[in-house]
Amino acid sequence: MSGGFEADPWDALRRFTPARIALGRAGAAQPTRDLLGFAMAHAQARDAVRIGLDAERVAAEIEGLGLEVVRIASAAPDRTTYLARPDLGRQLSAASDAAFAARDEEGRISREGRFDLAIMVADGLSSPAIERNAAPLLAALRPWIAAAGWHLAPIALATQARVALGDAVASRLGTEAVLVLIGERPGLSAPDSLGAYLTFGPKPDATTDADRNCLSNIRPEGLSYERAAFQIAWLLDQALRRRVTGIRLKDESDRLIVEGRLPEPALLPSG
Amino acid sequence: MTFRHSIGATTHVFRDLKDLMAKATPPRSGDRLAGIAASTLAESVAARMALADLPLQRLLDEPLIPYETDEVTRLILDRHDGAAFASIRSMTVGAFREHLLSPACDAARLAALAPAITPEIAAAVSKLMRNQDLIAVARKCSVVTKFRNTIGLPGTLAVRLQPNHPTDDARGILAATIDGLLYGAGDAVIGINPASDSPAILGDLVRMLDEVIVRHDIPTQSCILTHVTTSIGLIEAGAPVDLVFQSIAGTEAANASFGVTLSLLREAEAAAQSLGRGTVGRNVMYFETGQGSCLSAGAHHGVDQQTLEARAYAVAREFSPLLVNTVVGFIGPEYLYDGKQITRAGLEDHVCGKLMGVPLGCDVCYTNHAEADSDDMDNLLTLLGVAGVNFVMGVPGADDVMLGYQSTSFHDALYLRQTLGLRHAPEFEAWLTRMGLLDEARRLRTAGRDHPLLAAPALAA
Numbered sequence: 091m092s093g094g095f096e097a098d099p100w101d102a103l104r105r106f107t108p109a110r111i112a113l114g115r116a117g118a119a120q121p122t123r124d125l126l127g128f129a130m131a132h133a134q135a136r137d138a139v140r141i142g143l144d145a146e147r148v149a150a151e152i153e154g155l156g157l158e159v160v161r162i163a164s165a166a167p168d169r170t171t172y173l174a175r176p177d178l179g180r181q182l183s184a185a186s187d188a189a190f191a192a193r194d195e196e197g198r199i200s201r202e203g204r205f206d207l208a209i210m211v212a213d214g215l216s217s218p219a220i221e222r223n224a225a226p227l228l229a230a231l232r233p234w235i236a237a238a239g240w241h242l243a244p245i246a247l248a249t250q251a252r253v254a255l256g257d258a259v260a261s262r263l264g265t266e267a268v269l270v271l272i273g274e275r276p277g278l279s280a281p282d283s284l285g286a287y288l289t290f291g292p293k294p295d296a297t298t299d300a301d302r303n304c305l306s307n308i309r310p311e312g313l314s315y316e317r318a319a320f321q322i323a324w325l326l327d328q329a330l331r332r333r334v335t336g337i338r339l340k341d342e343s344d345r346l347i348v349e350g351r352l353p354e355p356a357l358l359p360s361g
Numbered sequence: 362m363t364f365r366h367s368i369g370a371t372t373h374v375f376r377d378l379k380d381l382m383a384k385a386t387p388p389r390s391g392d393r394l395a396g397i398a399a400s401t402l403a404e405s406v407a408a409r410m411a412l413a414d415l416p417l418q419r420l421l422d423e424p425l426i427p428y429e430t431d432e433v434t435r436l437i438l439d440r441h442d443g444a445a446f447a448s449i450r451s452m453t454v455g456a457f458r459e460h461l462l463s464p465a466c467d468a469a470r471l472a473a474l475a476p477a478i479t480p481e482i483a484a485a486v487s488k489l490m491r492n493q494d495l496i497a498v499a500r501k502c503s504v505v506t507k508f509r510n511t512i513g514l515p516g517t518l519a520v521r522l523q524p525n526h527p528t529d530d531a532r533g534i535l536a537a538t539i540d541g542l543l544y545g546a547g548d549a550v551i552g553i554n555p556a557s558d559s560p561a562i563l564g565d566l567v568r569m570l571d572e573v574i575v576r577h578d579i580p581t582q583s584c585i586l587t588h589v590t591t592s593i594g595l596i597e598a599g600a601p602v603d604l605v606f607q608s609i610a611g612t613e614a615a616n617a618s619f620g621v622t623l624s625l626l627r628e629a630e631a632a633a634q635s636l637g638r639g640t641v642g643r644n645v646m647y648f649e650t651g652q653g654s655c656l657s658a659g660a661h662h663g664v665d666q667q668t669l670e671a672r673a674y675a676v677a678r679e680f681s682p683l684l685v686n687t688v689v690g691f692i693g694p695e696y697l698y699d700g701k702q703i704t705r706a707g708l709e710d711h712v713c714g715k716l717m718g719v720p721l722g723c724d725v726c727y728t729n730h731a732e733a734d735s736d737d738m739d740n741l742l743t744l745l746g747v748a749g750v751n752f753v754m755g756v757p758g759a760d761d762v763m764l765g766y767q768s769t770s771f772h773d774a775l776y777l778r779q780t781l782g783l784r785h786a787p788e789f790e791a792w793l794t795r796m797g798l799l800d801e802a803r804r805l806r807t808a809g810r811d812h813p814l815l816a817a818p819a820l821a822a
Contacts, residue, residue: 099810107533110758111540118775135729173694174390276729277765
């Protein structure tokens with residue numbers, strides 16, 4: 091008996107697209123190799139969504155950069171609720187809200203306040219995206235923040251969080267700008283992409299995606315940490331000076347990139 | 362007006378018709394998210410019992426969204442065929458379910474009834490149906506549409522070839538198109554979801570697809586899935602546009618969030634008709650829909666997502682589309698949580714569309730944050746094949762590398778044809794035979810290296 095696999099003699103077309111073409115077949119079905127390859131990609135993506143963030147480890151890594159970390163959670167108590175109720179993922183849990191209030195009463199927000207920037211690091215839909223990429227991205231971003239002299243609030247490390255939870259964090263910390271680094275919905279090609287959302291003047295329940303600037307696919311195989319840090323710093327500099335983000339702030343940072351070389355942190359126009 | 366239904370010592374009270382319809386809906390996360398779902402399973406069944414006793418006439422008399430404030434409600438009521446309705450006027454929703462399932466209610470009767478069936482009537486009766494009823498009734502309906510081929514004939518299945526590329530690379534899209542054609546896909550449409558909305562790029566893509574169709578004399582049509590205003594612009598600029606695409610929803614406000622009104626859709630259809638590019642028919646519109654879109658746009662008026670989805674089919678029906686595609690699992694788990702909810706929604710959407718005389722196909726699909734996998738898709742695909750769905754998607758390896766979700770593959774369509782004996786659109790089947798891609802038993806034959814479809818100049822080594 092010969093095997094059931096029948097190849098497609100047009101596999102040369104594969105060089106034109108990442109799509110799964112010229113797979114060949116076994117009867118009507120996909121060959122075993124592709125069946126299992128697809129199953130593995132889906133399993134990795136599903137695991138990225140379902141497995142909880144190792145927040146201890148991520149907090150330790152961020153603190154290792156010399157940054158203070160505040161652990162918070164959204165009002166979604168578990169992963170199942172988080173997936174079904176995006177509204178809860180946009181609100182602070184009662185405990186986190188109380189923690190911010192206590193901090194405020196101790197004077198640690200009002201007295202030390204007037205931060206220029208809040209950063210929320212959030213699990214979103216992919217915990218591996220955060221475990222792998224958050225600390226290295228912050229490390230790349232730190233020199234830009236230092237060079238610009240921006241006063242950075244403690245890093246909020248959030249679980250069961252949606253992007254808009256950052257709006258609530260910014261309002262508790264009294265900052266006008268908030269940067270959210272969050273795990274993106276995993277695709278079959280990459281389960282660990284990190285997204286960055288910058289918002290100026292966020293208002294909980296009123297701010298929409300059109301009010302934010304977004305960088306996507308931040309990971310070593312996609313948008314590099316160094317390049318992402320530069321683009322974030324450029325957008326932040328513009329946002330703080332022009333007091334706007336979203337569709338009215340177009341990312342023109344590439345004008346400062348000469349022959350593929352990123353500028354030095356001191357070289358932002360207002361830096 | 363309030364509805365009550367008593368079971369033993371418990372009386373379930375429903376505030377109004379909208380509340381009754383929402384609570385009668387089988388469980389789904391979107392209605393919970395909207396805060397309108399039944400709070401217990403018993404309450405949901407009690408709502409179904411009360412709904413079963415409701416005369417159909419009441420669904421006409423009490424619009425769920427006011428006539429004065431919503432142009433979709435006005436469209437539904439202004440177009441309602443009172444003469445066709447006369448034969449079911451005296452029925453309750455429960456009796457109507459039984460009528461639909463009776464042998465007397467055949468394809469001809471169902472076609473005659475379609476103009477009498479409003480979205481609310483279709484949604485209400487489907488809420489009383491089990492999955493087997495949704496399949497059995499849909500299977501009796503026949504909605505046939507034509508442009509360069511004939512789609513929806515009993516015993517046939519068409520496939521939308523979806524050759525998307527993350528950066529709209531023309532050669533990448535052409536490679537996936539040829540792969541799909543060699544797998545016998547593409548009779549519903551060759552339809553690209555572009556990453557760009559640049560008219561120059563989209564014009565190049567529509568010309569490229571037209572060249573493929575003309576060079577190989579393929580009895581099919583192309584479509585660029587961009588906003589209607591962009592398509593109108595392409596038509597005015599002389600591009601060879603076959604079908605005009607638009608996402609639509611079931612309320613005026615949700616359509617506004619998509620940037621469309623009924624009058625803009627009329628303008629778009631007229632623009633497509635002006636080109637006269639169809640050969641066997643004049644159905645020129647391609648619509649996509651999906652449960653949850655109104656809630657997502659904050660435009661749901663407290664109405665359940667399934668009824669709102671059926672209202673989108675009333676919008677579609679107005680423009681005699683070639684294809685209407687419910688993209689059932691794309692929106693995510695906050696609207697349809699898992700494989701069970703996606704399956705139920707796909708079957709509901711299909712039967713509601715067919716009852717209303719709309720050519721329903723289905724993008725059987727899921728995202729990676731939904732509680733669903735390929736097995737769930739196999740199940741829904743098979744059920745829809747049995748139910749007589751007009752068309753499904755064909756995406757290389759089921760993995761859409763542009764939109765980042767999983768749909769059905771060219772292989773999946775082959776499986777469905779082979780298992781259920783479903784044939785292509787007849788004109789397309791004849792073409793596949795001429796091209797040597799089907800054998801005498803109408804099984805797919807693998808093309809050789811010298812096949813004409815592989816001789817595209819743009820893809821030369």
